[in-house]
Amino acid sequence: MFCPRCASSQSDDVKFCTVCGANLQAVRQVVDTRDTGKKFDWADTWVADMFRNPQAAELHKLEMERRLGITPEVKRLNEIKAGVITSSVGIGLAIFLYVFMRGISGNVDPDAAAIITRIWVVGVIPFLVGLALIVNGMVVSKKLVAVAKSEQDKLDGAGPPSLRAANTNEFISSPFSVTEQTTKHLGVPEPKSDGR
Secondary structure (H helix, E strand, O other): OEOOOOOOEOOOOOOEOOOOOOEHHHHHHHHHHOOOOOOOOHHHOHHHHHHOOHHHHHHHHHHHHHHHOOOHHHHHHHHHHHHHHHHHHHHHHHHHHHHHHHHHHOOOOHHHHHHHOOHHHHHHHHHHHHHHHHHHHHHHHHHHHHHHHHHHHHHHHOOOOOOOOOOHHHOOOOOOOOOOOOOOOOOOOOOOOOOO
8 A cells, every 4th residue: 555645655454654654544444435425416527517508607617716716816927927938939939930941041942032031920920929918918907907806895895794903992991900809908018037
């Protein structure tokens, strides 16, 4: 048996992992019972995703993104990152094609060489697509993030009323104390004489 925590190989009669101390007996019990407590549900499969109406599919997608922690701000940053990568690929492709086609153009007929030397322009297409993604991420998606945040603030504000923050300056002083009447009878202690 392999330990699920540290992946070390253990013998079947060992109750605890000799490397990390994981409870292998409990793991064996779970593996042996294989009772998930849940029946198979077709609604949780990719097949159900194919047959959902567009609105339900969009709600399902948003719920999955929420569970994974993909916020509109994360989407915006990913879009900017994709734009930078695409633009970089476009520049790299243009440079590669320019150098490569210049080397080939000397071995072909002059009419074909005129076309071959201009193929580097193909690299401009991914550069412009990446540039559009960057602009979209920095301008348009920024506004979408602000709208999503304001909607989330509205939803948060519509929830149950919450308690305001505690302010200890608001405590009203009481006219008595718990210890007030208990220590009055003690008085001032008298000095002890040693008898020396």
